[in-house]
Amino acid sequence: MTTPRYPFLDLADTNRPFQERIEQAVLRVVRSGRYIGGEECKSFEQNLARLVGTDFCVGVSNGLDALRLIFRAFIELGQLAPDAEVIVPANTYIASVLAVTDNGLRPVFVEPDPRTLNLDWNAVLNAVTPRTGAIMTVHLYGRACWDQSIADTLRRRGILIVEDNAQAIGAQALDGRYTGSLGDAAAFSFYPTKNVGAIGDAGAVTTNRRDLADMVRALANYGSDRRYHNIVCGYNCRLDPVQAAVLNVKLPAIEEENARRREIAEIYNAEISNPYISLPLPGGLDMVWHQYVVRVENRDGFTAFLDSRGVGWDIHYAVPPHRQPCYTRYSGLNLPVTDDIARSVVSLPVSPSTSPDDARQIAAVINSYSPQRAIF
Numbered sequence: 001m002t003t004p005r006y007p008f009l010d011l012a013d014t015n016r017p018f019q020e021r022i023e024q025a026v027l028r029v030v031r032s033g034r035y036i037g038g039e040e041c042k043s044f045e046q047n048l049a050r051l052v053g054t055d056f057c058v059g060v061s062n063g064l065d066a067l068r069l070i071f072r073a074f075i076e077l078g079q080l081a082p083d084a085e086v087i088v089p090a091n092t093y094i095a096s097v098l099a100v101t102d103n104g105l106r107p108v109f110v111e112p113d114p115r116t117l118n119l120d121w122n123a124v125l126n127a128v129t130p131r132t133g134a135i136m137t138v139h140l141y142g143r144a145c146w147d148q149s150i151a152d153t154l155r156r157r158g159i160l161i162v163e164d165n166a167q168a169i170g171a172q173a174l175d176g177r178y179t180g181s182l183g184d185a186a187a188f189s190f191y192p193t194k195n196v197g198a199i200g201d202a203g204a205v206t207t208n209r210r211d212l213a214d215m216v217r218a219l220a221n222y223g224s225d226r227r228y229h230n231i232v233c234g235y236n237c238r239l240d241p242v243q244a245a246v247l248n249v250k251l252p253a254i255e256e257e258n259a260r261r262r263e264i265a266e267i268y269n270a271e272i273s274n275p276y277i278s279l280p281l282p283g284g285l286d287m288v289w290h291q292y293v294v295r296v297e298n299r300d301g302f303t304a305f306l307d308s309r310g311v312g313w314d315i316h317y318a319v320p321p322h323r324q325p326c327y328t329r330y331s332g333l334n335l336p337v338t339d340d341i342a343r344s345v346v347s348l349p350v351s352p353s354t355s356p357d358d359a360r361q362i363a364a365v366i367n368s369y370s371p372q373r374a375i376f
């Protein structure tokens with residue numbers, strides 16, 4: 001297929017404003033002779049903790065590892081039973097669930113709120129059992145997913161709250177606190193397509209709990225709390241200083257980049273008006289538009305139409321975790337809201353390299369779509 005006129009995401013283009021400084025940062029690491037840990041990693045951790053508003057931050061290898069390490073650390077600390085149930089949204093990226101099952105924990109899937117596509121907190125309360133050890137809130141598509149009063153109720157019952165903040169860096173809860181500082185611990189991903197993207201894999205854990213931060217740091221470094229002293233059987237999940245150096249360049253621009261995403265989303269919300277296309281809920285500071293996700297019946301027809309008009313698109317996600325071949329043990333679950341979302345979602349271009357003009361033209365293209373017109 002030829003490159004669409006309005007690409008879904010052009011990573012080289014999104015990095016162009018940072019290009020020179022990224023190259024200088026990488027060169028700095030190359031010349032430093034320090035290739036594991038060091039100053040770039042340390043200052044990245046300080047920068048992210050300050051931005052999010054937590055006491056601690058541990059840079060790690062990627063977002064999945066960040067989540068895996070959080071659960072493993074709570075188990076090692078004796079704060080989570082090794083076979084506990086963990087309530088997870090059924091409508092999420094597979095990594096959220098992999099982190100649970102990888103640790104031998106039991107995922108309990110709950111249906112999302114069909115309006116926000118995020119966790120339904122009342123459904124969470126209904127899913128709590130005496131075996132519930134933790135819940136995971138995923139700020140999906142960049143929308144903060146938090147209910148303070150239900151979170152307080154869960155905490156009083158000794159249930160941990162873990163945030164999967166891979167998609168929502170810079171989003172705020174109603175009280176102004178940033179996602180990544182709301183629960184007991186949070187995982188970040190800096191996969192290149194995320195709102196802050198590295199030039200490879202990278203991730204982080206943020207928390208206000210010193211015991212958790214120390215255990216995550218140890219686990220990510222063979223389980224050692226100091227050199228050649230292993231308190232637990234750990235992994236190698238360290239943050240690469242090349243990625244840290246790149247992230248130190250890009251992190252300060254997050255508010256500006258998120259503002260550009262909001263501008264694009266507001267144009268779509270105001271200008272797309274087509275009875276066949278359902279728009280996402282509007283958002284304020286709670287939403288950083290990692291994805292702009294519409295819903296449509298006859299998705300194949302709609303995406304073929306977008307292809308014919310040069311509009312890039314993607315699907316997040318076509319197959320929910322409980323329908324994946326690796327999770328046949330959950331395939332019997334009845335999750336109709338999640339199945340219906342997976343069948344109908346389409347993501348439109350919303351990166352910082354989508355211009356307001358592009359967005360207006362994409363909106364006009366979408367307004368001209370009709371499922372009855374078979375020939376495009």
Ligand SMILES: *Cc1c(COP(=O)(O)O)cnc(C)c1O
Pocket residue numbers: 062063064065092093095096138164166167188189190191201202203
């Ligand atoms: C990207 C993502 C992850 C995994 O992050 P990686 O850095 O790719 O391992 C986890 N959860 C969600 C919701 C994500 O979008």
